[in-house]
Amino acid sequence: MSGKTVLILGGGVGGIVAANALRQQLKPEYRVIVIDKNIHHAFAPSFLWVMVGARKPKQAATDLRRLLKPGVELVQAEVSRIDAAAQKVEAGGREWAYDYLIVALGAALNPEAVPGLAQAAHTSYTLEGAARLWEAVKRFPKGRVAVVVARLPYKCPAAPYETALLLEAALRNLGSRDRVQLDIYTPELLPMPSAGPEVGSRLKTMLEARGIGFHPNLKLGSVNLETEELLFEDAPKIPYDLLVAVPPHQSPAVVRESGLANETGWIPVDPKTLKTKHQNVYALGDVALISLPGRYKPDVPLTLPKAGVFAHLQAEVIAHNIAAELEGKAADAAFDGYGYCFVELGYGQAAIGAGNFYAVPAPKVDLRPPGRLWHLGKVLFEQYWLASGPARRLWKTLMVLGGKSTGLEVKL
Numbered sequence: 001m002s003g004k005t006v007l008i009l010g011g012g013v014g015g016i017v018a019a020n021a022l023r024q025q026l027k028p029e030y031r032v033i034v035i036d037k038n039i040h041h042a043f044a045p046s047f048l049w050v051m052v053g054a055r056k057p058k059q060a061a062t063d064l065r066r067l068l069k070p071g072v073e074l075v076q077a078e079v080s081r082i083d084a085a086a087q088k089v090e091a092g093g094r095e096w097a098y099d100y101l102i103v104a105l106g107a108a109l110n111p112e113a114v115p116g117l118a119q120a121a122h123t124s125y126t127l128e129g130a131a132r133l134w135e136a137v138k139r140f141p142k143g144r145v146a147v148v149v150a151r152l153p154y155k156c157p158a159a160p161y162e163t164a165l166l167l168e169a170a171l172r173n174l175g176s177r178d179r180v181q182l183d184i185y186t187p188e189l190l191p192m193p194s195a196g197p198e199v200g201s202r203l204k205t206m207l208e209a210r211g212i213g214f215h216p217n218l219k220l221g222s223v224n225l226e227t228e229e230l231l232f233e234d235a236p237k238i239p240y241d242l243l244v245a246v247p248p249h250q251s252p253a254v255v256r257e258s259g260l261a262n263e264t265g266w267i268p269v270d271p272k273t274l275k276t277k278h279q280n281v282y283a284l285g286d287v288a289l290i291s292l293p294g295r296y297k298p299d300v301p302l303t304l305p306k307a308g309v310f311a312h313l314q315a316e317v318i319a320h321n322i323a324a325e326l327e328g329k330a331a332d333a334a335f336d337g338y339g340y341c342f343v344e345l346g347y348g349q350a351a352i353g354a355g356n357f358y359a360v361p362a363p364k365v366d367l368r369p370p371g372r373l374w375h376l377g378k379v380l381f382e383q384y385w386l387a388s389g390p391a392r393r394l395w396k397t398l399m400v401l402g403g404k405s406t407g408l409e410v411k412l
């Protein structure tokens, strides 16, 4: 059997891992093709360090080609149509037929969904946004800094809280902290709700210990650009001087138009295999929808967080199962819902949450006490991710050994 093609849409975290794992496991006659509109790969966890001047933007990004194994074909093009019934995709003005399709197109930001937000807000959620925010923070003399989560769901449940904590530390270093009021506003009831109430309460305590106001259960309706006020539904207006937003997220338009997504816009998948309702079509990472037992709040069901660690581990499961199927072996890998997340706190410290998000009746996640070690773990992970060749293997070995010595299960 020859000439089979695995097509991967999106060369972000999940797409890269899936492509490399498939290339390693498949015979050379099988094609592994990645299509991404952007050949410049930015590592999102580092945006938060760019935001406080701890990284230059160029240190947080690399050429996607450096991260793909030889033999993976990369096409730089925008995917404009997915036709799962006909097993083909349109990108860059031509059609691409596939035998297996992996949709790894991530989540798009849509600040325009909230009137005034795009014009008013800085963000730590893009590389350029993080760099601009650092320029604004350096020049910010005094006043009210508001960090706002505009909508659920959003990428990386820790990131808005890390944003607030890192800004607090940066303002302290700059000497302006005592003249700044720092608050976080969110539709959630507690930080990181998918990690359970205990983790949420501990993070809330950490915020409060640093003088960061936590304001839950608030839905942003609009931003008044003239008066510089946040208008929440059923709540008093909140004035701000510097606004930092996690903008609303949505799935890429091509996904919403593909027939793969449900009414939420995201693609429902089998929680263990990541299979969609279409034969030989998988979706992973941020674009996938996996329901968890429990709720963010009474009217919002809980879903598996959008995080790179999940995209990574799901990609390995999919790659294993496609390779096994093509070799006539048992496709027996399953994603078990395990994940971990470093939470940067500033001052060279981080905490880490790790556990099983598929546990019933509720996710079972443990937040380890903060320390310098977890911060170094996050730096190590960044170096591993952005390196290539032997350096990457070295960083990976250090990560796995570091994990073992701390009792943390590091799956890479």
Ligand SMILES: Cc1cc2nc3c(=O)[nH]c(=O)nc-3n(C[C@H](O)[C@H](O)[C@H](O)COP(=O)(O)OP(=O)(O)OC[C@H]3O[C@@H](n4cnc5c(N)ncnc54)[C@H](O)[C@@H]3O)c2cc1C
Residues within 6 Å of the ligand: 009, 010, 011, 012, 013, 014, 015, 035, 036, 037, 038, 044, 045, 046, 047, 048, 077, 078, 079, 080, 104, 105, 106, 107, 124, 125, 126, 155, 156, 159, 252, 254, 284, 285, 286, 287, 306, 307, 308, 309, 310, 311, 341, 342
């Ligand atoms: C500030 C910040 C900090 C974060 N920190 C962490 C962290 O510490 N730990 C963690 O686990 N996660 C973290 N995340 C989340 C993590 O970055 C994402 O969950 C992860 O990147 C998802 O991987 P993915 O493969 O699903 O999508 P992505 O990595 O977003 O990749 C999607 C790819 O699809 C491409 N694409 C989209 N539409 C098209 C199209 N129409 N045509 C062609 N290409 C297209 C994009 O260019 C992109 O390369 C963070 C995110 C942010 C914003």
